[in-house]
Amino acid sequence: MIIEKKCFIDNQNRGITTDLIKLLAPYFKHHKYKAKEHLWYDGDNANKMFFINSGIVKIYDILEDGNTITIYIFEKNTLFGFMPFFDEEPYPAYAEVVKESDISTIDRATFNKIIKENPELSLKLMKILSKRLRDAMIKISENNNKDTLSRVASMLVSIYFTHNNCYTENQNYTIEMKLPSYEIANYIGVTPETLSRNIKHLSEKKIIEKIGKRSYKILDLEQLKEISSIY
Amino acid sequence: MIIEKKCFIDNQNRGITTDLIKLLAPYFKHHKYKAKEHLWYDGDNANKMFFINSGIVKIYDILEDGNTITIYIFEKNTLFGFMPFFDEEPYPAYAEVVKESDISTIDRATFNKIIKENPELSLKLMKILSKRLRDAMIKISENNNKDTLSRVASMLVSIYFTHNNCYTENQNYTIEMKLPSYEIANYIGVTPETLSRNIKHLSEKKIIEKIGKRSYKILDLEQLKEISSIY
DNA sequence: CGGGACTTTGAAACTTCTCAAACTAAGTGG
């Protein structure tokens, strides 16, 4: 359970959402989005929620200085965008497709009706909401860590666990970044240059090794964990 | 509603919790906690939830480098500690009393029973959970802002709005920090020295003025907003 | 009045960011 604490990409697809999705499926409208398209903007009022069939979506915010910070990276089988349904406030951030996505949506009214007819579903939603909150709290901790190297290490370790479904600790030490490195940098709150330098540093220390455009092999997981010092 | 976006101290006491608390009240157990006492530790399993009648509690985490980061500061009339009830994971952070508090607790089993008998309550909880998530997302944005001055300004503005209940924009420009300044510093993710220097800077620019040990007068709210550039 | 806790100030060290430029990879069009 501590392992799961650090999944890099929200890995919701482990039974939590399935019942929910099954129920919602008949009402879903499907739509394809290209990279860079926005699902919503900061301040928008929510009138629907989203489910990713394939692709990647990021939730980000624009900071005072004009820079951006990515708050979540959502992958397939993720249900999101429903928070404003409950607290009745607009979206507090932007949602942008970063990789061509196949997304299902359901409008608020329909959703409310379904929930009303199936009150037990709210518990599932609560679970998802809790998971989001937990992730956000972890992110707050991580991003406040001044040392960028441990942030990078954390990120790598959590990609490793995400790939292994956060549960099985198998022997496949190959990890793959599904996003360009500037997106990853943004997610962990550093500049691309800083990320690059830290990756280089870890490579020189033979802790990781670049084996492809966006893939790395973890040579020394224990030391990587040590540096990230979360596990 | 944008105004509310930035309440410094979670100001839950506006009707959201009242119904809930009324129902839970008969089952509450009351307890007084002194400053520095812990309600729970990171990794603890949750067996009860908490309601603050008076006092202040902070939720914080310990970072890799040994420093700490405060994630939430909860005041009276706040219900918290229930997130692990839903996602079945342990607490992801610590809860420490920072100011002598009068706290009611309710155990998990009792709570579950009440929820089961009153399913409409889960919607209220969802609302609180959403609010927490929203606050967390805002905090992620703010803490990633490299410029510490704007973080300090943000903090001051949001204390201002919190004091004014986040709704009424009255003429009382006096704000009071309810915590020692090192706690405030920790909350916004800077050192006490940096906070002090920024406060000094704002004072020199006649944007705020110290009028008491922990109280300030906002002389130029517009400029303070400008610097925080959130509103 | 004295002690302890907290805050402010100063100076130096450190790290990241910024900016610029070289480099690489990939995709496009001739």
Place this chain on the structure above:
DNA sequence: CCACTTAGTTTGAGAAGTTTCAAAGTCCCG
């Protein structure tokens, strides 16, 4: 199929800002 263009990554050097550490100052309470 190659040259060209563009997007993205890496490298370097310098600037900027916060942190760190140390010390002085302030405030409150016994």
